[in-house]
Amino acid sequence: MKRTFALMMLVIFALALLPGAAMGASDKPRIAVLEFKNKADNQYWYHGGAEAAQDVFVTELVKSGKFRVIDREQLAALMREKNLSLSGDIDPATAVRAGKLLGVEYFLTGAVTEYGTTSKGGSGFGVSVKKKKFVASMNARLIDTETGEIVWADEASAAEGSSKVRVFGVGGGVDDQRMFDKVMKPVIADLTASLKAADI
Numbered sequence: 001m002k003r004t005f006a007l008m009m010l011v012i013f014a015l016a017l018l019p020g021a022a023m024g025a026s027d028k029p030r031i032a033v034l035e036f037k038n039k040a041d042n043q044y045w046y047h048g049g050a051e052a053a054q055d056v057f058v059t060e061l062v063k064s065g066k067f068r069v070i071d072r073e074q075l076a077a078l079m080r081e082k083n084l085s086l087s088g089d090i091d092p093a094t095a096v097r098a099g100k101l102l103g104v105e106y107f108l109t110g111a112v113t114e115y116g117t118t119s120k121g122g123s124g125f126g127v128s129v130k131k132k133k134f135v136a137s138m139n140a141r142l143i144d145t146e147t148g149e150i151v152w153a154d155e156a157s158a159a160e161g162s163s164k165v166r167v168f169g170v171g172g173g174v175d176d177q178r179m180f181d182k183v184m185k186p187v188i189a190d191l192t193a194s195l196k197a198a199d200i
Helices: 002-026 049-064 072-081 092-102 179-197
Strands: 030-033 106-124 127-144 150-167 170-173
Touching: 030 049, 030 072, 049 072, 049 106, 049 179, 072 092, 092 106, 106 150, 127 179, 150 179
Parallel strands: 030 106
Antiparallel strands: 106 127, 127 150, 150 170
16 A cells, blocks of 8 residues: 555656656757858868858757757758758848748857968978968857847857978978867857857
8 A cells, every 4th residue: 555655656746747847848949050151261161061060059059958959950851841041141031930930949140250271481401390370260140030130149269270390301290181170169169158158
């Protein structure tokens, strides 16, 4: 008898917790990350870079715990289904209409404003030194799909330097090609932290 009573109390307690847990999940606003535009002055923004940035933003937003985030591929499928074409320069009226069709409360969008290298160096007496600096900058904004209003905006930059020293043609140094991970990921992490801290 005691065992049955204890089991019943446990079931009642679990059922009482479920609505609260479900409510906690549904309280998070639903967000879709659109493809970021390339507005850099150079052509270093490599093929697939926009999709990679979109994926990193999705991951960082999920980790933040503040939003329910639509996966990039799921978003693409939804847009095909609804015959929508959305870009980083989405206008307020389109944002409101697309938000209703896709069932999202916010769109995160923006642009890559800088992505490339600057090099300088010199040589003499058989020694050459080449220094390279890789820079990435991005701006982002959050659009409320009920009003079309931009409710948050920020920008971030990161840089990574490397150098090569050669003596009479021998030697080398760091010339890392994986600069997306080194400069763009920190930029996205900074923007996500800023968005998480915002009063949205």
